Amino acid sequence: MRIAIIGTGYVGLVSGVCLAKIGHEVICVDKEQSKIDMLNARQLPIYENGLAELLKELADIEKISFSSDLAHALQVCDVVFIAVGTPQDESGKADLSAIFLVASEIALRAKADKLVIVKSTVPPSTCYRVRDCLKSSNSKVNFRVASNPEFLREGNAIADFMAPDLIVLGSEDEASRAILNEIYLPFAKEKLFHTDIITAELIKYSINSFLATKVGFINQMADCCESLGANIKDLSRAIGQDSRVGHKFLNPGPGFGGSCFPKDILALLAVAKEQQISLPIIESVISSNSERCHLMVKKIVMAAGGKIEGKKIAFLGLAFKAETDDVRYSPAIRIIKELTKLGAKITAHDYAAIANAKIELKEFSGIGFGQDEYEALDDADLLVVATEWPNYRNLDLAKVKAAMKGRIIIDLRNLLDEKALENQGFAYYSIGRRSDSLK
Ligand code: UGA
Numbered sequence: 001m002r003i004a005i006i007g008t009g010y011v012g013l014v015s016g017v018c019l020a021k022i023g024h025e026v027i028c029v030d031k032e033q034s035k036i037d038m039l040n041a042r043q044l045p046i047y048e049n050g051l052a053e054l055l056k057e058l059a060d061i062e063k064i065s066f067s068s069d070l071a072h073a074l075q076v077c078d079v080v081f082i083a084v085g086t087p088q089d090e091s092g093k094a095d096l097s098a099i100f101l102v103a104s105e106i107a108l109r110a111k112a113d114k115l116v117i118v119k120s121t122v123p124p125s126t127c128y129r130v131r132d133c134l135k136s137s138n139s140k141v142n143f144r145v146a147s148n149p150e151f152l153r154e155g156n157a158i159a160d161f162m163a164p165d166l167i168v169l170g171s172e173d174e175a176s177r178a179i180l181n182e183i184y185l186p187f188a189k190e191k192l193f194h195t196d197i198i199t200a201e202l203i204k205y206s207i208n209s210f211l212a213t214k215v216g217f218i219n220q221m222a223d224c225c226e227s228l229g230a231n232i233k234d235l236s237r238a239i240g241q242d243s244r245v246g247h248k249f250l251n252p253g254p255g256f257g258g259s260c261f262p263k264d265i266l267a268l269l270a271v272a273k274e275q276q277i278s279l280p281i282i283e284s285v286i287s288s289n290s291e292r293c294h295l296m297v298k299k300i301v302m303a304a305g306g307k308i309e310g311k312k313i314a315f316l317g318l319a320f321k322a323e324t325d326d327v328r329y330s331p332a333i334r335i336i337k338e339l340t341k342l343g344a345k346i347t348a349h350d351y352a353a354i355a356n357a358k359i360e361l362k363e364f365s366g367i368g369f370g371q372d373e374y375e376a377l378d379d380a381d382l383l384v385v386a387t388e389w390p391n392y393r394n395l396d397l398a399k400v401k402a403a404m405k406g407r408i409i410i411d412l413r414n415l416l417d418e419k420a421l422e423n424q425g426f427a428y429y430s431i432g433r434r435s436d437s438l439k
Helices: 010-021 033-040 051-060 070-076 097-109 126-137 157-162 174-183 197-228 232-241 261-274 280-303 331-341 354-360 373-377 390-394 397-403 418-423
Strands: 002-006 025-029 064-067 079-082 114-118 143-147 167-170 192-195 312-316 345-349 367-369 382-385 408-411 427-429
Touching: 002 010, 002 070, 010 025, 010 051, 010 064, 010 157, 025 070, 033 064, 051 064, 051 157, 070 097, 079 097, 097 114, 097 126, 114 126, 114 174, 126 143, 126 197, 143 167, 143 174, 143 197, 167 197, 174 192, 192 197, 197 232, 197 261, 197 280, 261 280, 280 331, 280 382, 280 408, 280 427, 312 331, 312 373, 331 345, 345 354, 345 373, 354 367, 373 397, 418 427
Parallel strands: 002 025, 002 079, 025 064, 079 114, 114 143, 167 192, 312 345, 312 382, 345 367, 382 408, 408 427
Antiparallel strands: none
16 A cells, blocks of 8 residues: 655654555655655664664665655555644643644645544544544545554654554544555454544543553652562562553653653643543642652752762763653653752763753753763762663673762662672662662
C-alpha cells in the first residue's frame, strides 16, 4: 500500500520507517525543506537506536522517500497519516493548530478519496473535527478519518512498533476498518484492537496516565519504605510478581518526565475540566510528580550535610531517561536548576543529551560538562546519578575515588551497587531504603 505520513518528527519518522519495513511504500512529508534534505542525505534529525540503519536500508531500496511536496504525496497515496506535534499550550490543553493546518492543506490538495489517520496524540473527538475540517474545505472528495494512536517509547520505538502489545484502531465505517486491517496485515489479528474513534483517542491518554500513576505510586511507596525501614527493591519486585500488578513501570526514581507523560496527563485533565468531570487521582499524580523534584533536591542537600552552597556536584545523567537525547521535562534538568539556584556548582555528563541540555540550561551559571563520567567527577564533593544509563552501573570505583574530593553518592535511580560502594568507604544514598533515610 502507498502511504503518506505528514510530519517527520519522532512519531512520523519511526512510524514511516516501520511501515516501510512491513512492506508498504511510504512517503514522509514535511514542510521544512532542511529536514527533508537531511533525511534524503540519510541523516536523522532525531536520536533513536537503530533508526538510522533501518532508514538507510529502506531508502536505498526505495521503500521510503522524503519530500516537501504534499500535493504529489496525495496524488500517489490513498492513505495519509497525520503525525505532527500536539504540544501543550499555556493552559495545559493540547495545541491542535498543526493538526488543523495539515488537515486544511490535505483538503486543498486532495483530488481523490482519502483515509486520513490521526497518529498524533489528540483529545477525544479531534478526529471528528478533522473530518469536519476536511469536508467543509473540500466537498468534492470523500474523506474518511480514523484514529491510530502510537505507543512508542523513546529508545525502544522500533521494537515497540514491530512487536506491539496492541494496535489501537478507531474508525467509523467498514471501509476504513478494511484499510486499517490491510495496513497492519503482517501483525497477528489478535493485536488489532478495533473500536470507535473517541474510545481510541481516549485509550492513548488512559495508558499514559495510568503508567504515570504507576510511577507516581511506586515513588510514594519508596517514600514509605525510607520512612519505615522497608526496602523498595524487594517491595517493587514482590508486588510486580502479582500478575494483576505486573513488573513494568515500578522503578522508583526522581519522577517521570519526557515529552509525553507530563503533557498527556495535563491534557487529559484539561479535557475533564471541559467536560466538568473531576479526576482527583490524575490531579494528585501531577502534583506529587512536580513535588518530587523538590524532594530530590532536599535529599541531595541533606546528604551534603544541610548546605549545598559552594559544593561541587558531579551530575551523571541529563536526559529524562536512558537511551535518548531528550531533555524535555527531564527531572535531571529541573534538579540541576534548583541546585544551581542554591549556589551549587555542577559538572554534568550524559551519553547523548549534553547538546540539548546546554540549550535548556543556557541561562544558568555554574554548570559545566564533562567529556566523560570521570571528567565530570573531578574534584567533586558529591556525586548524583539522575538518569539510568546502564554504563553508569559499571563505574570504576577506584577511578571514582581518585577523581572525587568527597565520598557522598546520591543515586536517584537505584543503579549502583550499595555494598560495593559502602565497602569503598562511600556514604551511599538511594531511593526507598531506610539506611538512606535523610530525615
Ligand atoms: C511514553 C509511553 O511509554 C509510550 O508508550 C508512549 O508512546 C509515549 O510515552 C508517547 O506518548 O509518545 P516515553 O515518554 O518514551 O514513552 O517514556 P517512558 O519509557 O514511558 O518513561 C516515561 C517516564 O517515566 C520517564 O521519565 C521514566 O524515567 C519514568 N519511569 C518509567 C520511571 O520513573 N519508572 C519506571 O518504572 C518507568
